[in-house]
Amino acid sequence: MEIDEVQxxxxxxxxxxxxxxGEIIYxxxxxxxxxxxxxxxxxxxxxxxxxxxxxxxxxxxxxxFEEIVDIFGIRIIGLFLxxxxxxxxxxxxxxxxxxxxxxxxxxxxEEFGYLSVHYVARLPDSFSGPRYDGIxxxxxxxxxxxxxxxxxxTISHYLDYKSPNAIPSNLHRDFNALSAMFYxxxxxxxxxxxxxxxxxxxAEQKAQIANTLGIEEINLDTLTAYLKKKNPTRDSTSxxxxxxxxxxxxxxxxxxxxRLDSDLDRSKEAFIIYEAENPPRPGPQYADAGVVRxxxxxxxxxxxxxxxxxxxxxxxxxxxxxxxVIDSDAVSA
Numbered sequence: 001m002e003i004d005e006v007q008x009x010x011x012x013x014x015x016x017x018x019x020x021x022g023e024i025i026y027x028x029x030x031x032x033x034x035x036x037x038x039x040x041x042x043x044x045x046x047x048x049x050x051x052x053x054x055x056x057x058x059x060x061x062x063x064x065f066e067e068i069v070d071i072f073g074i075r076i077i078g079l080f081l082x083x084x085x086x087x088x089x090x091x092x093x094x095x096x097x098x099x100x101x102x103x104x105x106x107x108x109x110e111e112f113g114y115l116s117v118h119y120v121a122r123l124p125d126s127f128s129g130p131r132y133d134g135i136x137x138x139x140x141x142x143x144x145x146x147x148x149x150x151x152x153x154t155i156s157h158y159l160d161y162k163s164p165n166a167i168p169s170n171l172h173r174d175f176n177a178l179s180a181m182f183y184x185x186x187x188x189x190x191x192x193x194x195x196x197x198x199x200x201x202x203a204e205q206k207a208q209i210a211n212t213l214g215i216e217e218i219n220l221d222t223l224t225a226y227l228k229k230k231n232p233t234r235d236s237t238s239x240x241x242x243x244x245x246x247x248x249x250x251x252x253x254x255x256x257x258x259r260l261d262s263d264l265d266r267s268k269e270a271f272i273i274y275e276a277e278n279p280p281r282p283g284p285q286y287a288d289a290g291v292v293r294x295x296x297x298x299x300x301x302x303x304x305x306x307x308x309x310x311x312x313x314x315x316x317x318x319x320x321x322x323x324x325v326i327d328s329d330a331v332s333a
Contacts, residue, residue: 001062003053009065010049017046017072020135023123024074031094037078037086040147044074069098069120070141077150081190084117087144095121098139104149115153116145148186152179200224216257218249226257227288230264237289245289249296252306264291267299270324274298278317294318299325 001009021044028042047055052064052071061067076087084104091097101118119142123132145153155178203225206216216222220243227237237245254260264271271294280286286294296303297311297318304311304318311318 001056001064006053006056006064007049010052013065013071014046016135016138020072020138020140021046021074023132023135024072024140027094028074028076028090031090032076032087035086035090037083037090039076039078039083039087040150041077042074044072047071047073069139072138073141073143075143075145078144078146079189080193081146081186082193084144084146088117088119091119091121091142091144094124095119096124097121104145115149116143118143146186146189148182148189152182196221204228218246218254218257218260220246222257223292226261227292230261231288231291234285234291235287237287241289245292248293248307249303252296252300252303254296254303260292260296263296263299263303266326267295267321267324269326270298270321271295273324274318274321298322 025042025044032039032042047068047070052068055068056062056064059068065071078084078087088100098120104115104117120139121142122139123136125136127136200221203216203221206222206225220239223246224239224242227242249260254263271291274294275286280290293307293311297307297314298321304315
């Protein structure tokens with residue numbers, strides 16, 4: 001096929017690939033969100049015509065629109081190694097897969113720099129009707145990798161060392177060390193993620209058993225579990241906000257959940273009155289984390305001070321309700 005024919009065919013086909021790009025991105029974003037799979041990035045691109053012509057020359061093909069499968073390609077950059085497998089299952093369930101090329105487990109150990117899993121896919125027959133009829137037969141490529149794999153591939157591509165033999169001998173050791181560091185980072189990110197999930201599960205289990213969560217230190221997992229148990233009817237707070245909230249009780253001397261729980265119990269009546277007279281905006285009641293901010297601010301001067309300048313501007317208001325706080329000895333009794 002002559003270059004002018006390729007260019008004309010490309011311009012004719014491009015609107016369909018643009019439509020395909022929009023559909024695939026929407027489908028994947030929806031499917032990932034539905035399954036609760038967090039990712040770093042999802043990006044799609046349509047191969048420029050000059051890149052298509054160059055690939056035709058490399059592959060010695062005369063039928064680029066039939067034989068080149070990545071005219072449209074999409075890349076999904078996951079957070080952890082385990083996400084690669086979960087995203088693979090999602091792709092199998094969502095699209096018709098023509099082929100899978102696992103460059104992570106299949107690559108020889110002496111090669112490096114480009115690790116990912118590649119899928120060639122198309123829309124399945126279940127996507128029917130005028131909206132999809134023009135794009136159903138188009139194949140596309142999906143690349144799946146982790147952040148660490150993506151960063152290493154980006155650096156390797158920039159340095160233009162495509163194989164071990166291309167690296168100057170005096171740089172081999174450094175490159176091997178860097179490659180190992182990215183691998184170790186990926187492996188340990190997965191370990192930390194797995195451990196954090198286990199810690200969160202254990203905290204939730206302890207929260208369901210009387211008097212077992214109280215002895216635990218205050219951290220994101222224990223405070224999240226405590227909030228769910230203590231205030232089940234209130235709106236839940238995001239993990240990011242709870243992570244920031246952790247700093248306030250810890251900075252003011254609270255060591256365990258039980259100490260925090262004691263002050264919430266002592267100031268329960270005071271908080272009810274405060275909330276009625278000072279409802280949040282929008283109301284009608286504070287979220288679960290709001291209780292943990294306001295109630296100890298009424299009961300504990302150290303906590304109030306630890307919350308910083310914003311809380312101190314409301315210090316007099318909080319102190320007005322301190323007379324409704326039960327003495328700690330009375331709670332213990």
